[in-house]
Amino acid sequence: MVALVGGVLIAAGSVTPAVAHQQWFVADPQDYPVDGAALLRPGVLLGVVVAVVVTLLGRAAASRLPVPELSAFKPARLLAVLAPWAPRILALHVGLSLIVLSFSGAVLSPTFRAPDRWEALLLVPQIIVGVMLIAGVFVRIAAVAIVLTATGITVASGWESVASTAVLVGSAVFLFVLPPRATEGSRGALDARTLSRAGLALRLGAGVSLIGLAISEKLANPHMARAMLEQVPALNVLAPLGVTPESFALIAGGVELALGLLLISGALPQLIALVTAVPFTATLALFGTAELIGHLPMYGVLLTLLILGSRADSSRALSGSPGIPKLGAAKKAVT
Structure with a gap:
């Protein structure tokens, strides 16, 4: 397992940036570099x-x-x-995404293509990581591999890659802090303090990805x-x-x-998850x-927020609200 993580980290810096989100589809995306000065436009400042x-x-x-x-x-x-299976559901989304991306030659996201000389070193471990997440075994090792790979890509490709990697990093940290159990039907242990820490990572990852895409x-x-x-034109x-x-842009x-x-x-996790899902779902047509495979981790995050936000105790823990109650009584009611 150490070799798996090490191999992924060594090769991550050789990943070739390709395209991201709308860049996955726009013609010649390399012709449109980010212009920091554009952020000073009155319309942008008003939007902020x-x-x-x-x-x-x-x-x-x-x-x-009321909560929820x-x-x-x-x-x-x-x-x-x-709710007890939320970590398992998130792991399934991330794992499936990694496996499908591997067969298309992409690393973590359609944004990043594996160079020919590094394909075996990058894509085979990525498949293994995906299988580990889907099977629910060595989940913490898989999470570490994702974080290290994302870090290597960001160092090599620049801050713009954060828009594609942040949601995966947040998901990986969530699964490291709150992994699905290998027993008891892969249910997670929903301890309030642990869920609060894991939920912060999940929210930060998804939020930073959206902000990165917007910018x-x-x-x-x-x-x-x-x-x-x-x-x-139908997008407008x-x-x-x-x-x-x-x-419209x-x-x-x-x-x-x-x-x-x-x-x-962390405000209104159920409602915000549903609203956020609308644009991601509408563009599938x-x-x-x-689009589906590229955003599968985001769908997993939104579904996880929707599920965990459906109980008063886990919703408060997830959103970092004060006065977080213990989850023991509520767990008995649903497990």
Whole structure:
């Protein structure tokens, strides 16, 4: 296992950046470098202010709404029975993504391609890591391998790679802190303090990924955003209202930024998970399997937040709310 982690880390620096998210589909993405000066545009600054205000309002609203916030809806309440299996569900999503990506020559994300000389050293261990996660064995070792690989890629490729790797790092840390048990049907031990730490990592990973996408593909890259919207006009759902591609890119980037901040804040985990899932799901009709596989870890995170947010005790622990109760009594009710 030490050789597995070591081999992945050594080769990670040789991964070739290819494309990311909308860059997976836009023609000639290398022609659209990030422009930091674009962040100083009035529309971007206004979007940042709105995103911060929305986050503060969301956190304030969370303190006044019932916990869970969707407890009035029966389907949301029924998810509570899955809470002990949430780590297992997340591990399945991440593991399946790694295995499928390996067969397409990608490392961690469609963003990064394995060079021919490193394919065996990178992709075979990645398949092994994926199998470990799906089988629920040596999960902590698999998590360490993911974090080390993501770190190597980020060092080699620059900060823009964080948009693709952060959600995987957050998921890996969550699974390291709160791994599914190899016994008892792979249920996790939902200790309040442990869940609070694991939940922070999960929220940070998903939130940073969304913020990174908002900046690198829209707010600080208006030319790429426009090219994508011209290539696939259907993406601009506000076009019938007269919204230009430039304005829509600002709106979309602002929404992604707000969702990322809300995820990090821990406010209303069920509601925010559902809202965040909407744009990720809507684009499946346009981009198909590549979009699905590329975002499978994010789907896993959102489903995990939705499930853990369905119980009052785990929701409070997950969101870092004060007065976290012990989870023992609630566990007996659902296990």
